[in-house]
Amino acid sequence: MAHFILLLHESPANWADVTPEEMQQVIEKYRAWSQRLVETGKLAGGHKLRDEGGRSLARRNGSVEVTDGPYAEAREVIGGLFVIEADGYDDAVETARDCPHLEFGGRIELREVEPT
Amino acid sequence: MEGEPGREVHGLVDGLFRREAGRMVSVLCRVFGPHNLQLAEDVVQEALLRALREWPFHGVPDDPRAWLVQVARNRALDLLRRDANLARKVPLLREELDGGEVSAPEAFFGGEVEDDQLRMIFTCCHPEVPREARVALTLKTVGGFGVPEIARAFLAREATVAQRLVRAKRRIREAGIRFEVPAGVELLRRLDPVLEVVYLVFNDGYAAASGEAALRADVCAEAVRLAELLAAHPATASPRTHALAALLLFQGARLPARVDPQGGPVLLAEQDRSRWDRGMVARGLAHLERAAEGEDLTPLHLEAGIAAAHATAPSYEATDWPYILSLYDALLAVKPSPVAALNRAVALSMVEGAGAGLRAVAEVADHPSLAAYPLLHAVRGDLHARLGEAEPAAEAYRRALELPLSEPDRGLLRRKLEECGGA
Numbered sequence: 192m193a194h195f196i197l198l199l200h201e202s203p204a205n206w207a208d209v210t211p212e213e214m215q216q217v218i219e220k221y222r223a224w225s226q227r228l229v230e231t232g233k234l235a236g237g238h239k240l241r242d243e244g245g246r247s248l249a250r251r252n253g254s255v256e257v258t259d260g261p262y263a264e265a266r267e268v269i270g271g272l273f274v275i276e277a278d279g280y281d282d283a284v285e286t287a288r289d290c291p292h293l294e295f296g297g298r299i300e301l302r303e304v305e306p307t
Numbered sequence: 308m309e310g311e312p313g314r315e316v317h318g319l320v321d322g323l324f325r326r327e328a329g330r331m332v333s334v335l336c337r338v339f340g341p342h343n344l345q346l347a348e349d350v351v352q353e354a355l356l357r358a359l360r361e362w363p364f365h366g367v368p369d370d371p372r373a374w375l376v377q378v379a380r381n382r383a384l385d386l387l388r389r390d391a392n393l394a395r396k397v398p399l400l401r402e403e404l405d406g407g408e409v410s411a412p413e414a415f416f417g418g419e420v421e422d423d424q425l426r427m428i429f430t431c432c433h434p435e436v437p438r439e440a441r442v443a444l445t446l447k448t449v450g451g452f453g454v455p456e457i458a459r460a461f462l463a464r465e466a467t468v469a470q471r472l473v474r475a476k477r478r479i480r481e482a483g484i485r486f487e488v489p490a491g492v493e494l495l496r497r498l499d500p501v502l503e504v505v506y507l508v509f510n511d512g513y514a515a516a517s518g519e520a521a522l523r524a525d526v527c528a529e530a531v532r533l534a535e536l537l538a539a540h541p542a543t544a545s546p547r548t549h550a551l552a553a554l555l556l557f558q559g560a561r562l563p564a565r566v567d568p569q570g571g572p573v574l575l576a577e578q579d580r581s582r583w584d585r586g587m588v589a590r591g592l593a594h595l596e597r598a599a600e601g602e603d604l605t606p607l608h609l610e611a612g613i614a615a616a617h618a619t620a621p622s623y624e625a626t627d628w629p630y631i632l633s634l635y636d637a638l639l640a641v642k643p644s645p646v647a648a649l650n651r652a653v654a655l656s657m658v659e660g661a662g663a664g665l666r667a668v669a670e671v672a673d674h675p676s677l678a679a680y681p682l683l684h685a686v687r688g689d690l691h692a693r694l695g696e697a698e699p700a701a702e703a704y705r706r707a708l709e710l711p712l713s714e715p716d717r718g719l720l721r722r723k724l725e726e727c728g729g730a
Contacts, residue, residue: 206356208465210453211324212525214359219318221363239364271364291363 194235194304195283197273197290202266205296220291228275233286236274267298274304319371322525324355327372328451330420331379333427336448338383339393341430342480344448350386354379424449425540426486428533431475432501435482440475441504442511443468450508450529459519460526461511488542498543502551502607505533509555513562520566527562531555531587538594549598550607556591557614560584571715576623588618606642609634628657645674646682653686661693681707685720692727701729 228234247258261268273290277283280303287299328351335347354375368374387394430436431444442461446452454472458465478484489497512526534552537543564582567573595615598608613634620626635651648671656664668687677683688703704724708717 201360206352208454209356209359210456211328211355211451212322212453212456214355215319215322215324218359218362218367222318222367225363237364239361270360 192276192278193306195275195277195280195287196302196304197275197287197292198269198300198302199271199273199290199292200267200298200300201270201292202296203264203268204266209295217291217294220294224289224291228286233276234273235276237272239271240269242268242270270297319367323371324358325451325525327375328352328355329449330424331376332448332451333423334420335379335383336427336430337423337486341484341486343393344430344476344479346386348448350379350382353382421536421540422488424536425488425543428501428504428537429488429497430479430484430486432497432504433479433482433484434497434500435484436475436478437471440471441500442507443471444475445504445533446508446526446529447472449533450526452526452529456522460522488540490542494542498545498548501537501543502548505530505537505555506551506607508533509558513558520570524562527555527559531559535590538597544597546598546601546603547605547607549594550605550611553591553594553598554607554611554614556587556594557611557618560587560591560618566715572719574719575617580622583618591615591618604641606638609638609641613638626657628654632658645671645677646680648674649677649680649683649686656690656693661690665690665694679710681710681712681716681720683707684710685723688720688723688727692723697727697729700727704729 225234225237245259245261247260249256249258275283275286277286280301283301283303287301290299292299331351331354332344332347335350336344339347357378358371358375362368427449428445431448432441436444443457446457446460447454452460454468455465457463458468461468488494509527509530512523512530531552534548534555538548538552560583561575561578563584564578564580565573573579591611592615595611598611613631616627616631616634632651632654635647635654638647639651649668652664652667652671655667665687668683668690671677672683672687684703684707688700688707691697691700691703701724704720704727708720708724712720
């Protein structure tokens with residue numbers, strides 16, 4: 192078993208017309224999804240990333256420049272991440288495939304963690 | 308670990324987001340003023356979205372409602388702090404803004420929520436708001452329904468619904484409509500449009516040709532809720548309000564028996580009456596009693612009386628048809644309508660026979676508003692079938708099938724057509 196990270200990329204523009212009922216349904220789907228993972232011992236963690244206050248750091252002309260962002264209004268931001276256990280990419284894809292994050296046009300980047 | 312995604316065990320109450328959206332928009336509309344209705348809606352949408360984006364990681368909070376209210380309230384305070392113009396108009400929040408003790412959310416979303424919802428309904432149904440927008444605006448702001456849902460329930464285009472809502476909100480701003488339940492003479496003038504909208508919400512949900520039974524049931528349930536809300540408040544609890552509540556409760560009680568397990572329609576004559584909601588019928592009867600207080604005898608009273616006669620009848624055959632017929636006669640006398648006349652013809656056929664029913668149908672058949680009304684031909688077909696006249700019955704069902712119909716209704720008519728050998 193190896194750890195995989197699901198990076199949840201989201202596009203705020205997709206939320207304008209989401210109805211309250213749809214939101215509640217997706218939350219229920221998340222509940223079912225994460226409960227299934229917990230029961231099968233596949234869920235290793237998850238973090239919601241704060242929307243505000245991001246910083247970008249880069250070395251430019253010999254010194255580190257810090258800029259604000261990315262902003263929540265950006266076309267696409269990483270809203271959060273889950274860590275799962277899986278038996279290789281095929282297995283991990285099967286778990287990520289049902290993640291309700293995909294309901295509103297979000298994108299999931301799936302990456303295997305290099306074992307230490 | 309900071310996030311414990313699996314910790315939540317309890318689910319959310321059905322319709323919680325929709326209901327809370329309606330409540331919070333109403334409260335925020337009072338706080339910001341109705342000219343800022345869009346702002347109120349934005350704040351609520353933000354709060355719900357935050358739940359959608361955080362709860363998957365942290366789990367559903369123990370008190371989801373309090374969580375949503377807290378987030379909406381903080382966001383509203385934030386906006387008021389940043390916008391002095393906005394804040395000047397809401398003395399209610401001055402103390403909190405001046406850095407005073409920040410009160411519990413109750414100061415914001417306290418026991419007055421029902422009153423705010425009533426104020427919101429009166430705002431949405433104000434005579435200045437275009438009539439065709441009132442139903443959608445009420446469902447959106449008071450009921451928490453989304454534009455796509457409203458469009459689906461009423462078979463309208465999403466863009467059309469959205470445009471109507473934008474225009475209605477602009478009208479509310481321009482006309483300076485106040486956020487209040489009117490009183491005195493003003494109330495007399497403004498209550499009828501409100502009752503009309505609640506009636507239309509229910510009717511459109513009840514009759515919509517769309518196949519989405521669940522959504523339609525939700526729309527009907529919202530109309531029942533609004534009618535009971537109006538009937539429970541001293542300012543709006545007039546006899547006609549009670550009549551409306553009774554009517555909707557009687558009709559709503561029958562909803563569970565109206566569709567078969569395949570989603571097909573079940574006609575009143577064939578419904579399993581044990582599936583009618585007895586609790587709703589009982590509430591309906593209580594409202595009907597209150598409706599009879601005073602001299603008021605409106606079309607709503609008569610319609611409620613008809614619905615009550617059906618709701619309390621042990622079977623289709625054992626229904627008090629002569630009484631229903633007399634109520635239809637009274638209804639047609641005060642509010643003539645070809646659809647009511649058609650229903651009267653059905654009642655007449657149960658009293659005097661199918662032949663008399665057919666003659667009554669013939670009298671209304673040429674009415675232009677029934678030209679594309681499939682039920683006219685379906686009723687004609689049924690009456691001919693009862694007389695054993697297979698060929699005219701088949702001809703009538705075929706006429707009905709040429710008109711726009713939902714798939715389930717189409718299936719029902721095809722079966723009838725087969726039964727009289729005309730398939």
